Amino acid sequence: MARFNALSLLKHSLTGHKNWPEQWPEAQPRAEYDVVIVGAGGHGLGAAYYLAKQHGITNVAVIDKGWLGGGNTGRNTTIIRSNYLYDESARLYDHSVDLWEDLSQELNYNVMYSKRGVLMLAHTVHDVQSFKRHIHSNRLNGVDNRWLTAGECKEYCPPLNISPKARYPVVGGALQERAGTARHDAVAWGYARAAAARGVDIIQNCPVTAIRRGPDGRVTGVDTAKGFIRAKKVAVSAAGHTSVVMETAGVRLPLESFPLQALVSEPVKPIFPCVAMSNAVHAYISQSDKGELVIGSGTDQYTSYSQRGGLPLIEHTIAAITEIFPIFSRMRMLRKWGGIVDVTPDRSPIIAKTPVPGLYVNCGWGTGGFKATPGSAHVFAWTIARDEPHPINAPFTIERFRTGRLIDEAAAAAVAH
Amino acid sequence: MLLIHCPYCDETLPEVEFTYAGQAHVVRAADPASQSDEEWENFLYIRSNPKGPHYERWRHLHGCGRFFNAVRDTISDRFLTTYKAGAPRPELSSLLGDRT
Numbered sequence: 001m002a003r004f005n006a007l008s009l010l011k012h013s014l015t016g017h018k019n020w021p022e023q024w025p026e027a028q029p030r031a032e033y034d035v036v037i038v039g040a041g042g043h044g045l046g047a048a049y050y051l052a053k054q055h056g057i058t059n060v061a062v063i064d065k066g067w068l069g070g071g072n073t074g075r076n077t078t079i080i081r082s083n084y085l086y087d088e089s090a091r092l093y094d095h096s097v098d099l100w101e102d103l104s105q106e107l108n109y110n111v112m113y114s115k116r117g118v119l120m121l122a123h124t125v126h127d128v129q130s131f132k133r134h135i136h137s138n139r140l141n142g143v144d145n146r147w148l149t150a151g152e153c154k155e156y157c158p159p160l161n162i163s164p165k166a167r168y169p170v171v172g173g174a175l176q177e178r179a180g181t182a183r184h185d186a187v188a189w190g191y192a193r194a195a196a197a198r199g200v201d202i203i204q205n206c207p208v209t210a211i212r213r214g215p216d217g218r219v220t221g222v223d224t225a226k227g228f229i230r231a232k233k234v235a236v237s238a239a240g241h242t243s244v245v246m247e248t249a250g251v252r253l254p255l256e257s258f259p260l261q262a263l264v265s266e267p268v269k270p271i272f273p274c275v276a277m278s279n280a281v282h283a284y285i286s287q288s289d290k291g292e293l294v295i296g297s298g299t300d301q302y303t304s305y306s307q308r309g310g311l312p313l314i315e316h317t318i319a320a321i322t323e324i325f326p327i328f329s330r331m332r333m334l335r336k337w338g339g340i341v342d343v344t345p346d347r348s349p350i351i352a353k354t355p356v357p358g359l360y361v362n363c364g365w366g367t368g369g370f371k372a373t374p375g376s377a378h379v380f381a382w383t384i385a386r387d388e389p390h391p392i393n394a395p396f397t398i399e400r401f402r403t404g405r406l407i408d409e410a411a412a413a414a415v416a417h
Numbered sequence: 418m419l420l421i422h423c424p425y426c427d428e429t430l431p432e433v434e435f436t437y438a439g440q441a442h443v444v445r446a447a448d449p450a451s452q453s454d455e456e457w458e459n460f461l462y463i464r465s466n467p468k469g470p471h472y473e474r475w476r477h478l479h480g481c482g483r484f485f486n487a488v489r490d491t492i493s494d495r496f497l498t499t500y501k502a503g504a505p506r507p508e509l510s511s512l513l514g515d516r517t
Contacts, residue, residue, distance in 0.1 A: 243468075244468050252463050254458075254462035255464070255466055302437040303491055306492065310418055401462045402454050
């Protein structure tokens with residue numbers, strides 16, 4: 001792998017940047033692998049990278065039905081934060097933020113992690129109580145989060161309308177300064193390049209049609225559009241399509257797949273310095289380095305695999321955004337899209353072994369999987385390599401829906417997130 | 418926007434009048450106390466989540482207010498049929514036959 005540095009940039013600038021080598025080879029499947037990972041998004045590619053780097057398992061293939069990073073990794077609104085209520089979640093998401101800190105250096109690839117801060121706006125007494133509870137819980141867990149008055153919110157985020165006459169008056173906010181954004185495509189590309197450099201095969205445009213099991217119940221490999229691939233272990237990291245893939249191995253999961261939409265405006269000069277979210281009216285907004293306002297909210301109400309979603313939700317989202325930020329009421333929106341997210345009943349992920357020997361799953365990230373990419377990939381690789389969970393993901397089992405030991409971030413936030 | 422036929426009002430109306438209410442034909446046990454943990458898990462949390470025709474409940478919230486059932490293709494979001502709550506579950510073969 002040719003390393004990126006100032007010298008190599010300078011060298012290639014002399015030839016007009018026309019002679020950069022390909023970042024990873026176009027792999028064709030071999031007959032057998034130690035580990036096959038289904039899904040070449042950030043979570044799957046990251047798991048392959050950590051398997052190779054930290055566990056010495058390099059005979060690995062990452063297989064995707066489409067192109068690399070073309071699913072939810074390339075469709076999210078790139079927000080990173082770790083201000084979750086419960087201890088289990090705080091550990092998992094903050095582990096991820098710890099890894100975000102050094103990810104560009106780790107991968108020798110600029111993922112543009114920007115600690116611009118995430119400001120969660122409070123509009124009601126209930127919001128204030130709930131956010132302060134979050135702040136106290138976060139601080140006990142060593143997660144940075146602090147309370148801002150409405151005036152301080154305005155100072156931190158000048159486009160904000162804090163007039164008491166506003167339809168959704170801002171009475172304060174919770175600010176996590178270590179939170180922010182990163183460039184999502186670069187995360188997929190950086191992990192892919194670093195994993196391929198350590199011998200991982202990345203096989204694109206090759207749908208996995210079934211997971212095969214032997215007479216003893218153990219996984220034996222996967223059927224794909226390019227034929228059967230034998231594998232000692234299979235790890236599924238397939239986001240909205242996890243139910244479909246896992247059903248072929250006879251595993252039914254507590255998941256439902258919903259469209260989650262996002263949209264961007266025309267690009268403008270820098271105007272929005274942070275990420276602002278409003279749970280009560282349910283919308284969030286930031287500005288990309290290209291200058292587009294990036295806007296999102298919750299899922300559509302009905303399950304679907306359409307990667308589209310409906311316009312009523314967009315209308316609701318934009319109505320909320322223009323009330324809180326009236327300055328944007330004349331902005332023109334450029335495009336909108338949808339991704340299919342797999343949602344668990346408690347809105348916390350599953351990163352675990354399954355009842356099938358040799359089969360592992362990382363799913364249920366719902367509307368908030370991007371922020372967790374490095375941490376989730378790291379503990380998933382550990383789980384695959386050692387056949388036992390890392391202490392951080394040990395609570396995120398499938399069995400919790402039977403025992404009742406939920407990690408109920410749904411009830412904690414009262415919104416999809 | 419989806420257009421949804423309410424089988425009670427007998428009108429086809431915009432999606433915003435309706436709320437989605439999850440998978441249909443999930444039957445609550447007659448004797449809940451006799452259920453095992455696994456049966457409770459299945460009842461509460463495990464859903465079919467198919468890529469294709471899905472039997473689901475909707476409520477005509479901003480209309481007659483009643484719950485009804487529907488079969489919708491989750492790939493195209495096209496409704497194959499809607500029917501009143503309590504009506505028998507229509508066979509998929511008869512619905513897919515209509516499409517050709």
